[in-house]
Amino acid sequence: MRMEADLHVHTIASGHAFSTIKEVAGAAAGRGLKIVGITDHGINMPGGPHEYYFYQLLGFPKELAGVEILRGVEANIIDTAGNLDLPERLLSELDLVLAGFHEGSGYDPGSVDANTRAMINAICNPFVHIISHPGNPVFTVDIEKVVLAAKAAGKALEINNNSFSLSRPGSTPRCRLFAESAKRNKVLVAANSDSHFCDTVGQCDKAMQLINEVGIKKDAVLNTSALKVKDYLNWHKKVLKEARKLVIALSS
Numbered sequence: 001m002r003m004e005a006d007l008h009v010h011t012i013a014s015g016h017a018f019s020t021i022k023e024v025a026g027a028a029a030g031r032g033l034k035i036v037g038i039t040d041h042g043i044n045m046p047g048g049p050h051e052y053y054f055y056q057l058l059g060f061p062k063e064l065a066g067v068e069i070l071r072g073v074e075a076n077i078i079d080t081a082g083n084l085d086l087p088e089r090l091l092s093e094l095d096l097v098l099a100g101f102h103e104g105s106g107y108d109p110g111s112v113d114a115n116t117r118a119m120i121n122a123i124c125n126p127f128v129h130i131i132s133h134p135g136n137p138v139f140t141v142d143i144e145k146v147v148l149a150a151k152a153a154g155k156a157l158e159i160n161n162n163s164f165s166l167s168r169p170g171s172t173p174r175c176r177l178f179a180e181s182a183k184r185n186k187v188l189v190a191a192n193s194d195s196h197f198c199d200t201v202g203q204c205d206k207a208m209q210l211i212n213e214v215g216i217k218k219d220a221v222l223n224t225s226a227l228k229v230k231d232y233l234n235w236h237k238k239v240l241k242e243a244r245k246l247v248i249a250l251s252s
Helices: 021-030 051-057 112-124 143-153 172-185 205-214 226-251
Strands: 005-009 035-041 067-076 096-100 156-160 189-192
Touching (some): 005 021, 005 067, 005 226, 021 067, 035 096, 143 156, 156 172, 189 205
Parallel strands (some): 035 067, 067 096
């Protein structure tokens, strides 16, 4: 499978990454990507950006080096209600919202039940598009419940390439279980690099190896098609718009 988008990339704004947006875009172009998601960490991440950064990001060009730029965030899940560390008024304006657990960022690892409730509630957050690295063994969840929640909400689950090498040691077995459950339940996955340096943008070889071993088909991998990514994001906008209309109608 050929990837046309990398939907999880960090820049120097995250505080522990090493490249600028311009460098990321150039690297994405060099790899033949059509879309790259700039998803720096939410404001609770130690050393991460201030809220102002994301407001300024909204004004960033939508295309650079011939690559479409999705202005986004990898927000931190901060409680069992699935709340995130950016205000809804900002989440609603961003092109792409990933949500995940990160140590030291507002939610400490809890019981399987508590972690599962937190992740499922984040899945139900209307502004969230993708759950990042759900196979993190530090935040153990009930995999089947999470996958079924993603199916019900029409959300994608990430197979994170970085989880097989540098970050989140011990993730591989749980990533495989997530991939197997996603295939069985026909849930969309996204294979992302989680790049923290421009040379690794678009590198999803380990994630794709798992996807191929499990037998997930191309049409179930979100970022194998730029058009699929755009359709997915537009569908979420439409759902959110209809939900707002319903709330207004019910409150009038």
